[in-house]
Amino acid sequence: MKKSIVALFACLAVAAGAFAQQQEEAPAAAQEPTEQERQPEQRQERVETRTIAPVWFALQGDETIDIVGLRLSAWGKCQNLTGVDLAIGGEAVNAYGLQLALIRNKVIDRAGALQIAIGANSAGELSGMQVGLLNEAIVAKGLQIGLLNSTNDIRGLQIGLINSTDSIYGYQIGLINVIRSSPVTFFPIINFVLED
Numbered sequence: 001m002k003k004s005i006v007a008l009f010a011c012l013a014v015a016a017g018a019f020a021q022q023q024e025e026a027p028a029a030a031q032e033p034t035e036q037e038r039q040p041e042q043r044q045e046r047v048e049t050r051t052i053a054p055v056w057f058a059l060q061g062d063e064t065i066d067i068v069g070l071r072l073s074a075w076g077k078c079q080n081l082t083g084v085d086l087a088i089g090g091e092a093v094n095a096y097g098l099q100l101a102l103i104r105n106k107v108i109d110r111a112g113a114l115q116i117a118i119g120a121n122s123a124g125e126l127s128g129m130q131v132g133l134l135n136e137a138i139v140a141k142g143l144q145i146g147l148l149n150s151t152n153d154i155r156g157l158q159i160g161l162i163n164s165t166d167s168i169y170g171y172q173i174g175l176i177n178v179i180r181s182s183p184v185t186f187f188p189i190i191n192f193v194l195e196d
Contacts, residue, residue: 095123105132121146135160149174168193 054069111123163172177191
């Protein structure tokens with residue numbers, strides 16, 4: 001009986017303390033100037049918060065989500081993806097892992113990934129492999145396999161019907177192979193540059 005009375009008083013004391021603190025903060029908040037009344041140096045920057053999700057199911061994505069694990073979505077967007085992405089169309093700022101899509105995989109910045117799509121794969125900076133009808137990257141280190149492969153710079157191998165790049169350290173295997181910075185800009189079947 002004594003323990004339950006002590007516990008009751010302890011709960012009431014905590015509740016009273018929280019109520020008193022809330023009453024003290026309320027008038028102070030009411031007296032703060034509004035955003036328009038503050039001087040420019042007093043304005044506080046809004047900080048974007050991101051959520052980390054181990055498994056994400058969605059019809060559409062949320063750009064404030066970091067996924068570490070698995071994403072299943074129809075047309076997904078996220079900030080950072082580390083793990084597996086299964087989607088009709090997937091998009092991330094950075095992706096590390098495996099992206100499987102029916103229509104398109106898109107990584108805006110860095111992809112340390114295997115991108116596989118029936119349609120298109122694109123990445124800003126790719127370290128890995130792309131397999132699809134259309135594969136494109138600004139900078140690629142790895143392998144592209146598709147009907148059309150396109151990069152600005154690649155260190156690796158392109159295998160496709162049409163392969164195109166500005167510069168390469170590696171090989172192109174396909175019907176049409178274009179290396180714009182090479183003395184031999186076009187050569188069918190196989191084209192390569194093995195010097196920087």
